């Protein structure tokens with residue numbers, strides 16, 4: 049084939065690809081990739097942004113459209129590695145019914161790669177949100193200003209776009225569900241289903257610039273912190289907890 053022929057053939061293939069794109073699926077918008085067919089639970093996958101060091105932050109769309117919209121976030125602190133197994137297990141097994149679910153298993157991929165609480169700028173992402181932000185140092189380094197970190201801005205864009213009714217942010221090791229939220233009845237429901245005590249997490253004083261505070265202030269939905277213990281078993285993370293999380297909304301996996 050001559051050069052012009054190659055160009056025409058390439059153009060034709062590109063157009064054919066565009067025509068067959070799944071236009072009805074909102075999950076494919078904004079720099080998304082195709083849904084891997086080997087994961088039957090996955091409706092779509094979206095890169096919601098990149099970390100300081102250029103790693104992708106990925107959100108997976110699962111469940112059933114038109115049902116209660118839920119976002120689950122793990123590994124906001126890179127050294128709290130256990131709870132992402134819950135989200136990965138939900139993503140990697142059979143299809144889910146009864147909830148319109150997004151999971152972000154590795155929100156802080158640089159921290160996860162280096163085993164650090166903070167991102168690659170040394171910022172605690174859970175102190176960098178633009179609600180009650182303060183200039184904090186040390187373990188709670190809050191960044192140069194509210195929303196200074198690309199990971200923070202990526203999650204803000206994503207949550208603004210998806211507008212979930214419920215958000216759970218998974219951490220370790222305080223072993224409990226945060227009662228200090230705008231719907232305490234929901235916190236008690238989560239506590240019962242996850243078999244974790246309802247507690248008040250004080251951030252060692254007042255909380256500043258946390259993701260849940262920002263979300264609760266900014267949106268109608270409710271965001272809640274869930275803390276597992278230091279060493280939850282793999283069996284809990286991969287087998288029991290995924291079922292318990294779905295049961296909060298009366299959702300379940302299709303058996304098989």
Ligand SMILES: [Zn+2]
Pocket residue numbers: 124125128218219220
């Ligand atoms: Zn944490």
